[in-house]
Amino acid sequence: MKDFIFESTPKIVFGAGSIAYLVRELNILKKKSAFFICDPVIEKTIFFNDLSGKLKKEGFIVNIFSEIVPDPDFDSCDMARDAIVAAGSDIVIGIGGGSAMDIAKVAAITAKNRKKAKDLVKNPELCEPGMPLVLIPTTAGTGSEVTHIGIFSDNDEKLKTGIVSPYLYADVAILDPEITVSMPETVTAHSGTDAIIHALEALTSKLATPFTDLLAEEALGILYRNILPAFEDGNNIEARSNMLYGSMLAGKAFANSSVAAIHAFAYPIGAEFHIPHGLANSIMLIPVLKFNLNSDIEKYCRAARAIGVQTTGLSEAEILNRLLFKLEFLLDRLKIKRSLGYYGVTESDIPRLALSVMKVTRLLSNNPGEVLLEDAERLYREAM
Ligand SMILES: [Fe+2]
Structure with a gap:
């Protein structure tokens, strides 16, 4: 232990x-x-x-x-x-x-x-x-x-x-x-995906412990099951309760584990282009996740199970593909536009953003995969 x-x-x-x-x-x-x-x-x-x-x-x-x-x-x-x-x-x-x-x-x-x-x-x-x-x-x-x-x-x-x-x-x-209940649809989507990413990053951070895993896995499942019902009907008090409970569990998990590269990549685009925090995380979720998957296959398979992937008979590669598919599907259902270019970021901004993200060592050091400057540039380009 x-x-x-x-x-x-x-x-x-x-x-x-x-x-x-x-x-x-x-x-x-x-x-x-x-x-x-x-x-x-x-x-x-x-x-x-x-x-x-x-x-x-x-x-x-x-x-x-x-x-x-x-x-x-x-x-x-x-x-x-x-x-x-x-x-x-x-x-x-x-x-x-x-x-x-x-x-x-x-x-x-x-x-x-x-x-x-x-x-x-x-x-x-x-x-x-x-x-x-x-x-x-x-x-x-x-x-x-x-x-x-x-x-x-x-x-x-x-x-x-x-x-x-x-x-x-x-x-x-x-x-x-x-x-x-009064939260507008976009805030429900952005804050809800932020919470999902807290749970995912807490589960897979290098600082994760059995106790934070327990909280993060539970949070991930609850948040994934309830975000669309809360988004589609803001007055659904059961879904709102579950989202608030799940985001609290995820908060407890990442306060004691950590968030990691998805948050690190979100910070420069949030600070410079004023992209709301949850949205910035959602934009970077899939590129960073693809980069990370092979660095901790066991944990990402647990994340897949937590959001409902039926894993019996599937290879690890298939399980990880389904994790990506379910998360991309969710972001689309939440109507989240995930192209950095849409928010005003241009190709010429990428080297500067990549240099900025490399300064977020507090989070990058906890990421399952080691991020180098060339990786940072590539991942921002993938998000364009
Ligand atoms: Fe966050």
Whole structure:
């Protein structure tokens, strides 16, 4: 048995309507002044209005920061930190997609430590634990509510950079599928495929352990079976519940294993061409998967079984072909356009993008296959 350390968010509250438990959780944590970091669209929803109204009625002070942009940078985190300090709040609540939750995670630390977000990239261990933190996802995909990772655009490097610290784990994650019902079709597709890729990469990463395999395989199966029902009928609460549950399992898996080359290749095109994260991953999924398949045949056969490939009597090559076929079929059903050229990337961009991806050593080092610069150029070309 491989040795491992497994870390996780200590408390998960899951279920339709579970947002109602927020008051109870704030009382357990003995906090009275809540600072919400949320997406601007969330701030305008009836559900958020009801939630903040209920908190105020119960005697809580409520402050809100909603200046969240897609692909947030370190300055976004520092703005949130300043707002928390100015409000004098005693708990941070991140509510939204990955961007809002990642900002909340980092700002909860920097507000307590009076540091800048970029200081954490260099020396995350120099900080003390952050302010108490509750995370509430409104999409099913990032798994950020249960990870210790925040992803930000590094404008200097034209790259996405991860801040990784055990202090980024929330005290409580509240997962309420009813909140995710309002997700538009494209967000369901992009965030759902992101979650599938989290599970696939966690399962096949060099850092995978028996425990993360258990979570990743379960997540892969649940997500694959439920993404199309959730995409085709956004009000299907059973499918929404399963997607939220699966993305949380995948988050726990990759927080302790890792994501790998698919994410690494997605970062430069996300940062430079502002291709949404899940979409960027979907574009790179098939080229990188084809490159990786022979580096860990046993694990990719397990992935195939997890998404329903009937493997009896099939050779390994046939099983791997069916894995590719099922994933390509899924991306097509989700109407995901997978040509980099469609999003404005040209042939002349490829050498620069390839150089950028080679800097993502945090992820490439965990990839089952070793990626060289010439491989990086070839894989981006395949995605054109
Ligand atoms: Fe991701």
